[in-house]
Amino acid sequence: MTNISSTTDPRIRIESVTHFFEDPDGNHTEASKAVNDVSLSIAPGEFVSIIGPSGCGKTTLLNLLAGFIEPTEGGLFIDDTKVSGVQSDRVAFMFARDNLLPWRTTLANVMFPLEVGRTGSRLNSSARKDRAESLLSRVGLGGAEHKYPSELSHGMRQRVSLARTLAGNRGIILMDEPFGALDAQTRVQVQGEFAKIWEQDRPTVLMVTHDLTEAIALSDRIVVMTHRPAAIKAIYEVGIPRPRDVLDLPSLPAFHELYAKLWADLRNELEPEKELST
Numbered sequence: 432m433t434n435i436s437s438t439t440d441p442r443i444r445i446e447s448v449t450h451f452f453e454d455p456d457g458n459h460t461e462a463s464k465a466v467n468d469v470s471l472s473i474a475p476g477e478f479v480s481i482i483g484p485s486g487c488g489k490t491t492l493l494n495l496l497a498g499f500i501e502p503t504e505g506g507l508f509i510d511d512t513k514v515s516g517v518q519s520d521r522v523a524f525m526f527a528r529d530n531l532l533p534w535r536t537t538l539a540n541v542m543f544p545l546e547v548g549r550t551g552s553r554l555n556s557s558a559r560k561d562r563a564e565s566l567l568s569r570v571g572l573g574g575a576e577h578k579y580p581s582e583l584s585h586g587m588r589q590r591v592s593l594a595r596t597l598a599g600n601r602g603i604i605l606m607d608e609p610f611g612a613l614d615a616q617t618r619v620q621v622q623g624e625f626a627k628i629w630e631q632d633r634p635t636v637l638m639v640t641h642d643l644t645e646a647i648a649l650s651d652r653i654v655v656m657t658h659r660p661a662a663i664k665a666i667y668e669v670g671i672p673r674p675r676d677v678l679d680l681p682s683l684p685a686f687h688e689l690y691a692k693l694w695a696d697l698r699n700e701l702e703p704e705k706e707l708s709t
């Protein structure tokens with residue numbers, strides 16, 4: 432069993448989770464196993480990234496935590512309550528594609544979680560508007576409140592998505608390649624904005640990424656998964672002092688050392704795929 436729980440009183444606890452999808456005959460087989468005996472605890476205000484080979488089971492782990500699917504074995508807990516059903520009241524999500532509502536303005540998109548969530552039900556419409564405006568200004572979009580998603584660039588849309596993710600103030604954010612669809616320059620900018628906001632608000636974050644530099648720039652710990660079915664191969668503390676500037680990281684020996692370790696772990700996990708294809 433991979434048992435990694437370095438924290439006490441975690442906000443997120445994943446306990447001995449194994450997940451099988453059904454194969455075309457409706458059976459659970461080794462080939463349909465996506466997650467293998469994963470245990471991980473995440474402390475309040477901690478930022479943890481998951482990296483691993485493509486198709487290993489990272490998104491499946493996030494989906495289990497979000498309550499979109501149920502584990503075959505083991506349990507997932509948020510604030511000590513077992514995850515059962517979709518956790519949209521307790522957890523905010525952010526994906527590579529922004530999923531903005533095209534018929535709503537930027538402001539109305541950010542106000543959306545305030546209208547439907549538990550937090551929202553406590554706010555009147557003027558307070559919702561104030562909160563949404565303030566979040567848009569924090570992500571550098573003050574002035575774009577009345578534009579529609581179709582009028583915005585990819586980077587702007589992803590900033591709106593970030594503001595919307597933060598709007599519900601759920602304190603836990605699950606992110607799946609959140610900056611993956613952005614060009615390299617915009618990506619660095621939006622990462623930097625998110626890092627600043629995270630340092631001020633300190634939500635608990637679990638992020639899946641393929642970008643090792645992004646993982647090092649943003650995380651407290653990085654979890655490396657094996658090839659499918661995803662098990663935990665290693666966990667690294669980043670330990671580089673904050674605030675971190677993505678553009679300055681390459682000048683730090685600690686960055687290169689960690690990058691090399693992560694890459695070596697990943698490369699070993701890619702080997703079985705190579706064997707399969709030869």
Ligand SMILES: Nc1ncnc2c1ncn2[C@@H]1O[C@H](COP(=O)(O)OP(=O)(O)OP(=O)(O)O)[C@@H](O)[C@H]1O
Nearest residue numbers: 452453465483484485486487488489490491492659
């Ligand atoms: N609903 C499903 N039914 C059957 N198999 C699935 C389903 N969803 C995912 N899988 C399979 O489970 C495995 C893990 O998928 P998952 O999306 O979790 O991987 P990932 O590590 O996030 O991949 P990537 O890095 O490429 O996004 C893959 O082999 C995928 O084909």
